[in-house]
Amino acid sequence: MRLQHPALQSSLSLCLLLLLWQGLAAVLKTATLPPPLLVMDILWAEIQSGQLTHHLSATMGRLAFSFSIAMLLGCAIGISLGLNKTLDRFFDSWLLIFLNIPALVTIILCYVWFGLTETAAILAVVVNKLPNVIVTLREGTKALDKELLAMAKCYRFGLLKTLQHVILPQLHPFIMAATRSGLALIWKIILVVEMLGRSDGMGYQLHLFFQLFDVASILAYTIAFIIVIQAIEFLILKPLDKHAARWR
Amino acid sequence: MDDISIQIEDKSYLNSADNSSKQIIKNLNLSLKANEFVCLVGHSGCGKTSLLNILSGLDLDFTGKINLGSTEPKMGYIFQSPRLLPWRTVAENISLASSCTDESLNFLLDSMGLSHEKEHYPTQLSLGMSRRVAIARAFATDPDLLLMDEPFVSLDSPTARRVRQLLVDLWLKRPHKVLFVTHDLREAITLADRLIFLESKPMTVLKEIAVTLPRGERDNELKIEQFKQQLFIDYPEIHTLL
Numbered sequence: 410m411r412l413q414h415p416a417l418q419s420s421l422s423l424c425l426l427l428l429l430w431q432g433l434a435a436v437l438k439t440a441t442l443p444p445p446l447l448v449m450d451i452l453w454a455e456i457q458s459g460q461l462t463h464h465l466s467a468t469m470g471r472l473a474f475s476f477s478i479a480m481l482l483g484c485a486i487g488i489s490l491g492l493n494k495t496l497d498r499f500f501d502s503w504l505l506i507f508l509n510i511p512a513l514v515t516i517i518l519c520y521v522w523f524g525l526t527e528t529a530a531i532l533a534v535v536v537n538k539l540p541n542v543i544v545t546l547r548e549g550t551k552a553l554d555k556e557l558l559a560m561a562k563c564y565r566f567g568l569l570k571t572l573q574h575v576i577l578p579q580l581h582p583f584i585m586a587a588t589r590s591g592l593a594l595i596w597k598i599i600l601v602v603e604m605l606g607r608s609d610g611m612g613y614q615l616h617l618f619f620q621l622f623d624v625a626s627i628l629a630y631t632i633a634f635i636i637v638i639q640a641i642e643f644l645i646l647k648p649l650d651k652h653a654a655r656w657r
Numbered sequence: 658m659d660d661i662s663i664q665i666e667d668k669s670y671l672n673s674a675d676n677s678s679k680q681i682i683k684n685l686n687l688s689l690k691a692n693e694f695v696c697l698v699g700h701s702g703c704g705k706t707s708l709l710n711i712l713s714g715l716d717l718d719f720t721g722k723i724n725l726g727s728t729e730p731k732m733g734y735i736f737q738s739p740r741l742l743p744w745r746t747v748a749e750n751i752s753l754a755s756s757c758t759d760e761s762l763n764f765l766l767d768s769m770g771l772s773h774e775k776e777h778y779p780t781q782l783s784l785g786m787s788r789r790v791a792i793a794r795a796f797a798t799d800p801d802l803l804l805m806d807e808p809f810v811s812l813d814s815p816t817a818r819r820v821r822q823l824l825v826d827l828w829l830k831r832p833h834k835v836l837f838v839t840h841d842l843r844e845a846i847t848l849a850d851r852l853i854f855l856e857s858k859p860m861t862v863l864k865e866i867a868v869t870l871p872r873g874e875r876d877n878e879l880k881i882e883q884f885k886q887q888l889f890i891d892y893p894e895i896h897t898l899l
Contacts, residue, residue: 556740557740559710559740560734562714566753578742578744655778656745
């Protein structure tokens with residue numbers, strides 16, 4: 410049999426990774442690298458006890474909320490800057506500054522200024538993600554096809570029709586790029602936010618396991634994490650891509 | 658519909674490289690009577706597209722007066738390139754630009770020979786087909802004024818001839834004002850009621866000539882050629898333009 414089917418290829422390569430892990434764990438025999446089976450046991454136990462579900466859904470809630478705000482606000486500001494040269498020149502330096510503030514600084518400042526609250530946590534994530542979305546959407550808007558916009562104006566499309574049928578289809582790749590890089594970024598920031606100032610969520614749990622040196626639990630939570638991200642990619646993002654590319 | 662009168666005193670472009678300004682149009686006076694088919698003939702790049710952009714309201718940066726009549730006319734604009742939305746089907750491209758009924762959409766697609774391409778995306782079409790879709794889109798708006806900017810360049814000549822014939826047929830069926838830009842005098846004679854020759858740099862009207870050749874005789878290549886030669890004899894000044 411030849412290894413051609415892509416699903417077969419990727420599951421074989423996953424198996425190889427698991428085998429390597431198992432082999433290494435068997436040779437080293439240390440508590441800091443538990444074998445895969447033990448990790449799976451803990452993962453299952455955490456799911457059964459409801460612990461994992463509780464903390465994962467807390468993190469997911471924050472993710473969904475801050476991601477939506479950052480995307481909506483970022484798209485609106487990015488498109489406005491892309492359309493208006495004066496505005497763009499004026500706020501360019503602001504954007505540069507916000508892009509370069511380290512995530513940790515924003516998080517600390519938010520907690521100091523607004524207290525260890527949910528609002529402060531969400532705000533910290535949004536402020537970290539926002540400049541990224543703005544820049545991506547601004548560049549996308551600058552690259553809009555002027556000829557098609559003129560056509561829409563000439564045939565009196567109006568604002569809504571122009572947005573829906575002329576502008577958004579052209580911005581789609583940029584929105585998807587902002588979504589993908591945004592999810593990857595927010596996942597990482599949200600854990601730090603939870604570690605520093607929340608009493609639930611994946612970040613809080615990981616911090617707890619770190620203090621206990623419980624590597625098996627850390628790995629179990631990491632696996633749960635990876636599964637959720639993959640599910641988002643395959644169940645939401647990929648179908649969106651496919652829908653948008655139907656004319657190509 | 659009322660007549661249209663166009664007076665453009667000045668249209669200039671600012672060259673941002675050296676801050677100099679270049680005048681494209683100077684003291685241009687044109688008028689269009691009801692249901693008239695007028696061809697603008699001049700060198701490529703003499704400012705005809707600028708003129709159409711001013712007329713269509715896309716370009717507001719000029720000095721002069723455009724009188725489109727008491728009620729704002731419905732406008733169709735066929736650009737030099739088809740300018741279709743690649744992510745919408747042929748049918749969607751047409752119905753987005755107009756509020757035409759399914760029936761008239763099907764009729765238009767039929768007469769353009771596009772009935773099988775109705776649900777296709779523009780990326781699946783040849784250039785000739787895309788141009789026909791653009792023409793169908795303009796006609797679907799049921800225009801009072803149709804602007805056409807060299808819509809048949811880069812089409813092979815049999816296709817160009819067919820689409821030209823379609824254009825005339827549709828226009829005869831439902832007459833309206835047409836302003837057709839071209840640098841091809843034979844094409845202009847085939848289509849127009851009146852020819853307006855334009856001088857370039859800056860653009861201004863050189864000569865207006867009515868096409869007296871009856872429409873019934875215009876599918877005869879020889880008659881077109883004869884008419885063209887006669888024009889050169891009667892109006893030697895247009896020689897410099899062609």
